[in-house]
Every structure is written in C-alpha cells, then in structure tokens.
Amino acid sequence: MKNTQEFGYDSRIEGDVIHTSVDAAINWFRKNSIWPMPMGLACCAIELMATGASRFDISRFGMEVMRFSPRQSDCMIVAGTVTYKMAMAVKRIYDQMAEPKWVIAMGACASTGGMYRSYAVLQGVDNIIPVDVYVAGCPPRPEALLDALMKLQNKVQREPLLATLKKPGPALAKA
Amino acid sequence: MIVKRKPLNLFERLYLPAIIGGFKVTLRHLFKKKVTMQYPEEKWVVPEGYRGAPYLVKDQEGSTKCVSCQLCEFVCPPKAIRIVPPGPDSLTADRPNAEKMPKEFEINMLRCIFCGFCQEVCPEEAIFLQKDYSLTGTSRAEMIYNKEKLLALGGVHAGVQKWKHKAEEAKAQENFPVKV
Numbered sequence: 001m002k003n004t005q006e007f008g009y010d011s012r013i014e015g016d017v018i019h020t021s022v023d024a025a026i027n028w029f030r031k032n033s034i035w036p037m038p039m040g041l042a043c044c045a046i047e048l049m050a051t052g053a054s055r056f057d058i059s060r061f062g063m064e065v066m067r068f069s070p071r072q073s074d075c076m077i078v079a080g081t082v083t084y085k086m087a088m089a090v091k092r093i094y095d096q097m098a099e100p101k102w103v104i105a106m107g108a109c110a111s112t113g114g115m116y117r118s119y120a121v122l123q124g125v126d127n128i129i130p131v132d133v134y135v136a137g138c139p140p141r142p143e144a145l146l147d148a149l150m151k152l153q154n155k156v157q158r159e160p161l162l163a164t165l166k167k168p169g170p171a172l173a174k175a
Numbered sequence: 176m177i178v179k180r181k182p183l184n185l186f187e188r189l190y191l192p193a194i195i196g197g198f199k200v201t202l203r204h205l206f207k208k209k210v211t212m213q214y215p216e217e218k219w220v221v222p223e224g225y226r227g228a229p230y231l232v233k234d235q236e237g238s239t240k241c242v243s244c245q246l247c248e249f250v251c252p253p254k255a256i257r258i259v260p261p262g263p264d265s266l267t268a269d270r271p272n273a274e275k276m277p278k279e280f281e282i283n284m285l286r287c288i289f290c291g292f293c294q295e296v297c298p299e300e301a302i303f304l305q306k307d308y309s310l311t312g313t314s315r316a317e318m319i320y321n322k323e324k325l326l327a328l329g330g331v332h333a334g335v336q337k338w339k340h341k342a343e344e345a346k347a348q349e350n351f352p353v354k355v
Contacts, residue, residue: 057211108253111285112315115253124285126315134318136228136310138288144309146214151311 023161030074030100031156032062034149037073037097039090041080044107044139048079051142061149070096075152076129077145081109082122094129102156104148105131108138221306226289228307229282230329231322232300237331239322240301243277247293247302255286256293280322284310303332 020028036058038048052058052066067073070093082090094103105125108114111134113123125131132155133148140148186192212219221227234240243260259279268276293302307328312318320328 054210055212056214060211060213108285108288111318112283114286115288117254124315132313134285134312134315136284136287136312136318137308138290140310141308143214143219144311147309148311150215151313155313 023159024157026161027157027159031153034061034063034075034102034152034156035065035067035073036063037070037076037093038066038068039076039078039080039093041078041082041086041090042107042109044079044110047139047142048077048106048145051145056142056146058146058149061146061153063149070094071098073097074100075102075104077104077106078110078125078129078131079106079139081114081116082125082128083120084122085120087122087125087128090125091128100159102132102152103129104133104135104145104152106135106145106148107140108136111135114138221308225306225308226291226304228284228289228310228328229287229291229293229302229304230307231280231325232303232329232332233326235331239276239326240299240332241277241280242274242299242301243280244298246296246298250292250296252290252292253286253288255283255288257281257283277322280325281319282325283319285312285315285318300332303329305329 038045040048050056052064058064063075070076074097076094076097078090094101103125105111109116109121110125111131113121115138117123122128133151135144135148137144231239231241243258245258245260248254248256248258257279258277258281261275261278265278268274289304291304294304305328310318
C-alpha cells in the first residue's frame with residue numbers, strides 16, 4: 001500500500017534549455033553528490049544502514065558512497081549517543097574532513113543527548129561541531145533521514161558559493 | 176593449516192561461466208518486483224498503533240483537554256516535556272466550566288524518544304502519539320514545540336470520552352491473566 005504524488009522537472013512545461021548562474025550550477029553539482037561520512041555510534045546507525053539499503057536507497061540522492069575516510073566525505077551523519085569519550089574522536093574526524101562540509105545530527109541522542117541526561121554523555125553534538133540539520137526520533141525512520149538530507153540539499157543549493165569561497169569554513173571560523 | 180589452491184582448468188580459466196552466472200543474477204533482478212520506495216513521492220502507510228510524535232488534542236468542542244496535572248512531565252524518561260501550570264494570579268481556564276489549563280506546554284521533539292508514556296499516563300486523554308514519523312529541523316530552538324503548535328498539530332480527537340477508555344482498560348485488567 002503506497003500513496004503516490006508527482007514531483008520533479010517536466011520538460012514539456014519548463015522547456016529543454018535552462019539558463020543558470022555558476023553559483024547555482026556548482027551548488028547543484030554539490031547537492032547531488034554529497035558523500036556521507038557515517039558516524040555510527042549506536043542504534044541509529046542501524047536505521048542509517050537501512051537508509052542505504054534497497055528499500056529507501058539513499059543513492060537516489062547521489063549519496064550512496066558512504067566513505068569511511070573523513071578526507072573523502074562531505075557530510076557527517078552523527079548517528080548515535082556521543083559520549084564524552086567518543087566526543088574527541090568525533091571532533092577530530094570532523095576536523096579532518098575537507099571543506100565544504102556539513103553535519104546531520106541523527107536521532108535524539110546526537111541532537112540533544114536524548115534520555116541520557118548523564119555525566120558520561122555529551123548533551124548534543126552541536127556542543128563540539130556545527131550541526132546543519134537535526135532529526136528527531138529514537139531512532140528516526142529512514143524517511144526522516146531522507147527528509148533531513150533533502151533539507152540539507154536545499155541548504156546547499158542556497159549557499160552563496162563564490163562569496164564564501166575565500167572565507168574559512170565553520171570549523172576555522174569558530175577558532 | 177595450509178589450503179592447497181586448486182589449479183583452474185581450461186573451462187574455468189575462460190571466466191565465461193562466471194560472467195554468465197553474474198549476468199543471470201542481474202537479469203533476474205531486472206525482472207523482479209522493485210523494492211525501492213520512491214520516498215518523497217511515495218509515502219508509507221502508517222499502521223494503526225504506530226508511535227509517532229506526541230501532540231496535544233482538543234475535545235469535541237475544540238477546547239484544550241490538558242489540565243496541567245504534570246503527570247506526563249513527571250513520567251517522561253528524557254524529560255522532554257515542560258509544563259508551566261497557571262499560577263494564583265494568572266487565568267486558570269480560557270472558557271467557562273473548564274478545569275485548570277496549562278499556561279505553557281512545551282515538548283522538545285529532539286529529546287522525545289516517542290515511548291508513549293505520556294499518552295499512557297494521561298488521565299484526561301489529552302496527549303496522543305500520532306502518526307508523524309519525520310520531524311527535522313535546522314535548529315534546536317525550532318524543534319521545541321509550544322502549546323499552540325502542539326494543539327494545532329494534534330487536532331480534534333473526536334470520539335474520545337474522558338475516563339471511558341480508562342474504565343474499559345481497568346475492566347480488562349480484572350480478567351487479564353486468562354483464567355482457565
């Protein structure tokens with residue numbers, strides 16, 4: 001049982017030739033090839049794997065290349081409880097990622113600490129790294145993660161690229 | 176232990192059987208039913224009893240059911256709910272013949288673990304876990320839902336009568352361990 005709606009580009013309505021700016025074009029390339037860095041720390045990582053699997057198929061958004069090397073990835077998906085012990089590693093991996101980079105905090109624990117109001121758990125990963133999209137849920141459904149990715153795509157699309165080219169990224173700007 | 180590697184015979188060295196075997200798998204999948212759900216276009220039908228986001232509901236007359244007893248705030252494992260009851264100076268209710276009403280009612284959806292304890296504990300049947308399964312936001316502040324937002328999202332829960340379900344549940348408890 002499924003509900004179906006129509007979306008997307010229709011050449012019959014919008015024509016075959018499209019004019020655009022460099023900003024928009026580069027952002028379009030970027031947003032459709034976001035390589036995620038799966039920072040799977042707990043049970044949310046299982047849903048993250050489900051998002052990558054055939055039912056939800058993250059590759060429809062150009063994000064199937066989960067890179068386990070921070071040097072090759074654009075978007076860190078923090079999925080799971082960030083303990084203080086792990087926080088150092090998360091921060092280091094984020095710092096090792098090349099600009100431009102984005103972060104999705106997936107699930108209650110990564111976003112706010114969730115039900116772990118504990119001395120051992122970081123109360124939200126945004127205490128150490130800048131987060132672009134937060135996903136609620138414990139764990140969130142794969143659809144919720146896909147929604148977050150689409151939200152991130154919209155954010156990437158709107159980025160003034162040439163204006164921010166010379167500025168340091170969020171990691172350097174904060175220091 | 177050393178495993179001896181068997182030398183390949185001519186048939187195997189051609190690699191053709193392996194390639195054909197691979198193509199057979201590809202072809203089989205080509206004609207199989209597609210499992211991928213085209214998510215934003217195709218939506219999943221949420222089953223009955225699914226525990227989605229908790230929202231406040233209104234009664235048949237469209238007024239707030241919550242009486243700010245703060246049981247849900249107390250029972251909430253991640254302490255995602257925050258209720259400010261009306262003080263002695265402020266208005267207790269916004270309509271006649273009403274009991275107390277919360278002055279403020281906030282649920283931090285990023286803290287919430289969708290366990291359903293609030294729904295279970297609520298004596299007024301004012302909070303229900305509904306079918307929203309995808310909540311995302313770009314800031315933590317925007318994911319804290321206030322009373323107005325929760326009531327708007329919850330909508331009117333027609334057909335729910337105060338205490339009726341609780342009485343039925345209590346009755347069901349009497350013969351719960353099935354007597355043989």
